[in-house]
Amino acid sequence: MTEQDDITIVDFPAGKRKGLEWILEESFEGWYLMHSKRTLRDVEVVRAAILSGKPVGLVMLKTLEGSAGYVYYIAVAKAQRKKGIAKLLLEDSLRIFKASKVVEVFASVEENNKPSEALFASEGFTRTSFGEVSKKHGKLHTINMYNAMGVVPGEVLLRKASA
Numbered sequence: 001m002t003e004q005d006d007i008t009i010v011d012f013p014a015g016k017r018k019g020l021e022w023i024l025e026e027s028f029e030g031w032y033l034m035h036s037k038r039t040l041r042d043v044e045v046v047r048a049a050i051l052s053g054k055p056v057g058l059v060m061l062k063t064l065e066g067s068a069g070y071v072y073y074i075a076v077a078k079a080q081r082k083k084g085i086a087k088l089l090l091e092d093s094l095r096i097f098k099a100s101k102v103v104e105v106f107a108s109v110e111e112n113n114k115p116s117e118a119l120f121a122s123e124g125f126t127r128t129s130f131g132e133v134s135k136k137h138g139k140l141h142t143i144n145m146y147n148a149m150g151v152v153p154g155e156v157l158l159r160k161a162s163a
């Protein structure tokens with residue numbers, strides 16, 4: 001049995017999420033750490049990867065105006081990285097979005113965050129831009145989506161058609 005076979009992915013309702021904060025503390029610094037902790041408390045959906053009864057990774061998900069999904073933060077405990085856990089979390093997220101009729105999924109990553117962009121690329125995400133999203137959704141709608149996603153300068157937006 002591989003390590004991946006021992007991982008289960010479960011929903012974390014708001015009241016239980018404090019126990020996941022240490023994963024964020026290992027994964028982010030400064031503004032991102034503060035913001036990721038706040039998002040952990042407030043975001044619609046948090047899924048966590050469990051190994052031997054302990055959470056070792058998490059993903060935060062939100063739906064943007066009905067038909068688009070957003071992967072807010074994804075993080076794996078340092079000692080468990082590069083074993084495919086983030087990939088399992090992302091595949092689980094894509095299944096969840098698909099089941100809720102989401103037709104495209106977005107994620108934003110820091111320009112120089114190679115592991116993160118490699119993870120999303122491995123699931124078929126490609127870089128997109130404000131101009132490209134505007135062509136499809138119109139400028140005003142795109143501004144609203146960017147605001148809802150909290151994309152900040154220095155980040156690139158990634159997109160995958162969900163179906």
Ligand SMILES: CC(C)(COP(=O)(O)OP(=O)(O)OC[C@H]1O[C@@H](n2cnc3c(N)ncnc32)[C@H](O)[C@@H]1OP(=O)(O)O)[C@@H](O)C(=O)NCCC(=O)NCCS
Nearest residue numbers: 027074075076081082083084085086087115116118119122
């Ligand atoms: C990004 C992160 C979530 C990846 O987690 P992980 O469990 O180590 O990733 P996986 O083992 O599932 O790897 C998934 C894919 O990404 C690639 N990848 C992961 N880490 C990588 C690295 N350090 N360098 C290059 N590629 C990497 C893998 O090669 C794999 O692709 P493949 O299946 O085509 O081989 C983890 O490094 C992390 O928590 N980083 C800090 C938080 C962060 O930056 N989150 C992303 C922004 S929200």
